[in-house]
Amino acid sequence: MTIRVLVADDQAMVRSGLRLILEDQADIRVVAEAADGAEAVARARELRPDVCLVDIRMPRLDGLEVTRALAGPDVADPLRVVVVTTFDTDEYVYGALRSGAVGFLLKDAGPALLVEAVRAAHAGDALVSPSVTVRLLRTVRERAPARAPARPLSERELEVVREVARGRTNREIAARLFISLSTVKSHVSGIQTKLGLRNRVEVAAWAWEHHKVD
Known part of the structure; x- marks a missing residue:
């Protein structure tokens, strides 16, 4: 199956570079480019790509607004935004996370x-660049005080949290823990419910705050 991608960035050289990298893969095809946020939203709604790569700073609509429009909690059929x-701005990236982005790079x-x-x-799945994760965790810690789970996590859930x-x-978690992908997804959902958290990065922040991971 070919993964259809939209690339949104206000710099033509960046868009070209991303296209070259992605289309070097047999299973990925760039179906559209957008030079600003408004164009990104319009093209994404028209073409319904599998993944939207969105720059955080763009004219007309920034990456936060684009993410909310395409993947926000009020969107009936959300798209996947990375x-x-x-x-250079923690606040923008944290806002994109809250708005429904599934990855940061x-x-x-x-x-x-x-x-x-x-x-x-x-x-x-979700992928967060390791160097980005540290910054995100620091932002989450500043905004959300450490909390105890409403119900204790099981040992398996703690393994997933780590x-x-x-x-x-x-x-990757399924392979490392020798469980099915659907079981991992079920655990992640249950963990977020128990902890009262909304996404994987907040789960990671909770793990660091409570010394659940080295």
Whole structure:
């Protein structure tokens, strides 16, 4: 199956570079480019790509607004958005997370991680660049005080929490713990419910705050 991707960035050279990297893969095709946020929303709604790569800073609508429009909680049929950023503004990236982005990647992360992020998003997993994770965790800690779970986590759930905190995708967790992908997804959902958290990065922050991972 070919993964259809939309690339949104206000710099033509960046768009061209991302296209070259992605279309070097047999299973990925860039179906559209957008030079600003408004164009990104319009093209994404028209073409319904499998994954949208969105810069955090763009004219007309920024990456936060684009993410909310395409993947926000009020969107009936959300798309999968991965933010590709220089990460010079923590607030923007945290806002994109809250708005429904499924991945974060630095522009200098390298071709392999870019391709992995697209494939992870398409598979329903999330990928956060390791260097971005540290910044995100610090922001989450500043905003959300440490909390105890409403119900205790099982030992298996704690194992999943540790793997999430290390930035591993659902497929990687399934392979490491010798369980099915659907079981991992069920555990992650249950963990978020018990902890009262809304996404994987907040789960990772909880793990670090409570010394559940080295």
